[in-house]
Amino acid sequence: MTTTDTHAAGADDVDRAVLRALAHDGRASWATIGELAGCSTSTAQRRVTRLVEDGAVRIIAASDVLASGFGVSTKVRVRSGAARADALADALARRPEVRFVSTLTGSADCTAEVVLPRVGDLTAFLSTIEVDGRPVETEALPIVRTFTAPFTVFPGDALAPTAERSTTANAPAPDPSTGQGVTPVHADATPEERAVFAALVRDGRKPLTDLAREVGRSEAATRRTLEDLVQSGRLRIGPLVAPSLLGRATELEVWISVAPDRLSAAAAQLAGHPSVHYAAASLGRFNLIGQAFLPDFASVYTFSTDVLGALPGVREVDVTVQLRTVKRMWSRIEEGRFVPTSATSVPAIP
Secondary structure (H helix, E strand, O other): OOHHHHHHHOOOHHHHHHHHHHHHOOOOOHHHHHHHHOOOHHHHHHHHHHHHHOOOEEEEEEOOOOOOOOOEEEEEEEEOOHHHHHHHHHHHHOOOOEEEEEEEOOOOOEEEEEEEOOHHHHHHHHOOOEEOOEEOEEEEEEEEEEOOOOOOOOOOOOOOOOOOOOOOOOOOOOOHHHOOOOOOOOOOOOHHHHHHHHHHHHOOOOOHHHHHHHHOOOHHHHHHHHHHHHHOOOOEEEEEEOHHHHOOOEEEEEEEEEOHHHHHHHHHHHHOOOOEEEEEEEOOOOOEEEEEEEOOOOHHHHHHHHHHHHOOOEEEEEEEEEEEEEEEOOEEEEOOEEOOOOOOOOOOOO
16 A cells, blocks of 8 residues: 555544554554554554655644743635735745744635744734735734634544553643633744644654754653643644545634624633644634534534524634645645645744
């Protein structure tokens, strides 16, 4: 079976078990990953190596940047005209402060998520978005609360609840029903924390010796910084998985206007659905944004009526299909596969 065939076939039960173990502790030893997944050490390492080489998985660090003191995230909707959408998406994906980009159907032609030091920096960023020297229409929606956490749910699966936490294991995921995410950190992240985050976005399993050398600190100091970030929940390290590997062929970006007094309830309900990968409250015309991975295009109708239609306080819903996603969590994507991040491709952690 070629790597292309492997990717097309999707993940089997062993792959899923290994990925769930990595979602629990992305820096665990291969022996521990095998134990958590119920397979041998060599099988765990071989399966992950294959998935990474195929471009179906990357093991990275991720964070709720606002709650963790790393910056401010903003979703930007762009109307450029369909003919210019692909060129615009490629241009945005090359920018280090942009961590997500996709072209869309419907009311917007392209969407991007940008991470900046302050919300006041948006004006300068938006003024630079253009195609062929011509400006485009933009709509910025700053994120004020995130209700989901990375690497916590694979569609149809749950993490092993009895897995013992180590010093590198991810903190328990927030409960969507409470409407609470990671406790906000009022102080900005330190330069050392930002350096560790940026390095692990490129490779979440980077050996401690190499990580310490890259951030310019001792191994002991680097270990303390890393463990503090992970144990506090400010940083999570795990597998970024191509939706197609999990049998999810259709990706949606949903934009919802909700009555303010029902926003927390609607966000928690949306975040709790197994198909929803991301749910966040925002400022602007749409105050709730979601991303969902569905098995096929026919599932869009049921998701729209049964899931979105059941949310409390909804005033308006705009469902857009992600046509071509070119960047996710600072990872470049080509033809549905993650592209290895080069040493010179450094994400801009503000």
